[in-house]
Amino acid sequence: MKEKDIIKARDLDFFYGRAQALRHVTAAIPAGRVTALIGPSGCGKSTFLRTLNRMSDLVEGTRVEGSLTFHGEEVFSPNVDVTELRRRVGMVFQKPNPFPMSIYDNVAYGPRTHGRWNRAALDDIVERSLRAAAIWDEVKDCLKKDALGLSGGQQQRVCIARALAVKPEVLLMDEATSALDPISTARIEDLILELREHYTIVMVTHNMQQALRVSDKTAFFLLGELVEIGDTETLFSMPRDKRTEDYITGRFG
Amino acid sequence: MAKGRRRRAWNLLAAALPRLGALVTVGLLAFVAGYVLWRGLPGLSWALLTQEESVLHGQVGIAPCILNTVYVIAVSLAAALPLGVGAAVYLTEYAPRRRLAAAVEFAAETLSGLPSILYAMVGSILFCTVLGLQKSLLAGSLTLAIMTLPTVIRATQESLKTVPRSYREGALGLGAGKWRTVRTVVLPSSVRGIAAGCILAAGRVVGESAVLLYTAGLSTAMQDFSSLSGLVKASGSTLTVALYVYAKERSDFTTAFAVATVLLFLTVLLNLTAGAVGRRR
Numbered sequence: 001m002k003e004k005d006i007i008k009a010r011d012l013d014f015f016y017g018r019a020q021a022l023r024h025v026t027a028a029i030p031a032g033r034v035t036a037l038i039g040p041s042g043c044g045k046s047t048f049l050r051t052l053n054r055m056s057d058l059v060e061g062t063r064v065e066g067s068l069t070f071h072g073e074e075v076f077s078p079n080v081d082v083t084e085l086r087r088r089v090g091m092v093f094q095k096p097n098p099f100p101m102s103i104y105d106n107v108a109y110g111p112r113t114h115g116r117w118n119r120a121a122l123d124d125i126v127e128r129s130l131r132a133a134a135i136w137d138e139v140k141d142c143l144k145k146d147a148l149g150l151s152g153g154q155q156q157r158v159c160i161a162r163a164l165a166v167k168p169e170v171l172l173m174d175e176a177t178s179a180l181d182p183i184s185t186a187r188i189e190d191l192i193l194e195l196r197e198h199y200t201i202v203m204v205t206h207n208m209q210q211a212l213r214v215s216d217k218t219a220f221f222l223l224g225e226l227v228e229i230g231d232t233e234t235l236f237s238m239p240r241d242k243r244t245e246d247y248i249t250g251r252f253g
Numbered sequence: 254m255a256k257g258r259r260r261r262a263w264n265l266l267a268a269a270l271p272r273l274g275a276l277v278t279v280g281l282l283a284f285v286a287g288y289v290l291w292r293g294l295p296g297l298s299w300a301l302l303t304q305e306e307s308v309l310h311g312q313v314g315i316a317p318c319i320l321n322t323v324y325v326i327a328v329s330l331a332a333a334l335p336l337g338v339g340a341a342v343y344l345t346e347y348a349p350r351r352r353l354a355a356a357v358e359f360a361a362e363t364l365s366g367l368p369s370i371l372y373a374m375v376g377s378i379l380f381c382t383v384l385g386l387q388k389s390l391l392a393g394s395l396t397l398a399i400m401t402l403p404t405v406i407r408a409t410q411e412s413l414k415t416v417p418r419s420y421r422e423g424a425l426g427l428g429a430g431k432w433r434t435v436r437t438v439v440l441p442s443s444v445r446g447i448a449a450g451c452i453l454a455a456g457r458v459v460g461e462s463a464v465l466l467y468t469a470g471l472s473t474a475m476q477d478f479s480s481l482s483g484l485v486k487a488s489g490s491t492l493t494v495a496l497y498v499y500a501k502e503r504s505d506f507t508t509a510f511a512v513a514t515v516l517l518f519l520t521v522l523l524n525l526t527a528g529a530v531g532r533r534r
């Protein structure tokens with residue numbers, strides 16, 4: 001069974017003003033799989049992740065050259081409806097960022113934004129999303145509670161539920177567990193493996209063990225360049241590029 | 254030996270001077286407030302606060318002035334709030350170029366530093382004469398709205414800036430547009446700061462006298478607030494102007510000091526409320 005690649009980058013260059021953050025990145029993200037982006041700080045992996053749903057637009061003075069397509073359509077074309085793109089390609093951030101509202105309102109925020117107002121339908125979506133994020137049992141009796149009153153790990157799972165509530169195809173995770181304790185991290189890693197069936201996940205991680213545990217495909221970035229991309233086990237056991245080998249064995253980074 | 258003692262003496266003096274400064278400041282405040290209360294409390298009565306003035310019945314009442322003050326606070330805030338919050342939202346969330354935003358901010362800051370007598374003149378020419386409102390509370394309120402605009406803008410801006418960037422990113426990442434993000438996530442989080450700014454603006458309005466003297470009129474009679482035309486035409490003195498009228502024009506110092514006492518209480522109340530509202534988080 002050939003995997004379909006739903007996101008393709010070809011010779012993608014990205015500039016913050018005059019500084020070039022991504023150089024000739026060519027990569028394919030397969031559907032229904034977990035792809036990890038690894039590399040030392042400042043290598044461009046987060047920048048690349050943010051181009052996938054155009055969150056990079058939030059910074060002034062950025063420029064893109066080359067091609068980045070989602071289902072064959074150019075992501076950076078001026079005709080693209082960015083809000084719809086961001087619905088289909090959702091994001092979970094490094095530091096859990098629930099809104100200062102109830103858990104229910106947090107998860108319902110996305111659907112309400114996209115026009116769903118029916119109370120019964122929203123109840124259903126909220127329950128479904130919280131279940132998918134493996135946190136329904138913990139919060140089902142206190143959905144009206146302020147989301148900021150939850151622990152870090154719980155907040156992050158609510159954020160994941162919030163992202164899932166709009167039924168995205170792709171979930172981007174920008175070091176989503178690096179601010180959490182080991183137990184919460186483990187729970188979210190399990191969650192990622194569960195979500196894998198139904199979503200395409202692209203995750204940035206500093207933690208190579210995490211990439212090994214959780215991902216199917218790994219991409220190694222260095223100084224804005226995509227050095228190597230391939231099957232996770234292969235990349236970690238028999239890296240093709242010396243720089244990859246140096247990074248994996250801890251010689252730098 | 255002598256050096257050690259001199260240093261100790263110097264330290265004592267250096268510690269004593271700020272303390273003295275603080276004492277003098279508090280003392281002055283206590284003196285002013287105390288004097289006002291001493292002269293004003295005897296003249297203060299429930300009758301004074303709820304009656305209107307009547308030469309026929311030989312009674313003095315400042316109820317009309319209290320109502321006029323409420324009118325001016327309400328109308329000036331109603332005008333300043335949407336403009337001020339709108340400007341602040343534009344400056345913080347939308348301004349595409351730093352240069353434009355800086356220019357608008359500079360204009361707002363300069364506006365807030367202008368002497369109030371200038372507003373009085375401009376207000377009286379613009380609202381009373383050119384726009385035909387004549388001497389009225391409405392003209393006074395609109396002038397005050399312009400005067401308090403910078404306060405509202407600044408308070409709103411500060412409040413918006415304390416909303417963490419991560420909230421905006423979270424909303425935008427879910428596919429919300431910019432206005433929706435501002436309306437549903439950023440503004441609700443800033444309501445407290447905006448409210449505190451409004452109360453501070455109200456405090457400025459209460460304390461303003463020069464502007465109202467020129468634009469709103471001196472009457473201490475009860476105004477007709479029952480109809481729309483009555484509201485537009487109403488012209489009278491607020492508490493601060495009434496103080497001037499009673500003291501200067503009628504030499505009724507008892508009532509003047511009573512009004513001063515009411516103003517004192519009102520100002521303290523507004524400041525305390527602004528502090529409490531802004532702080533509770």
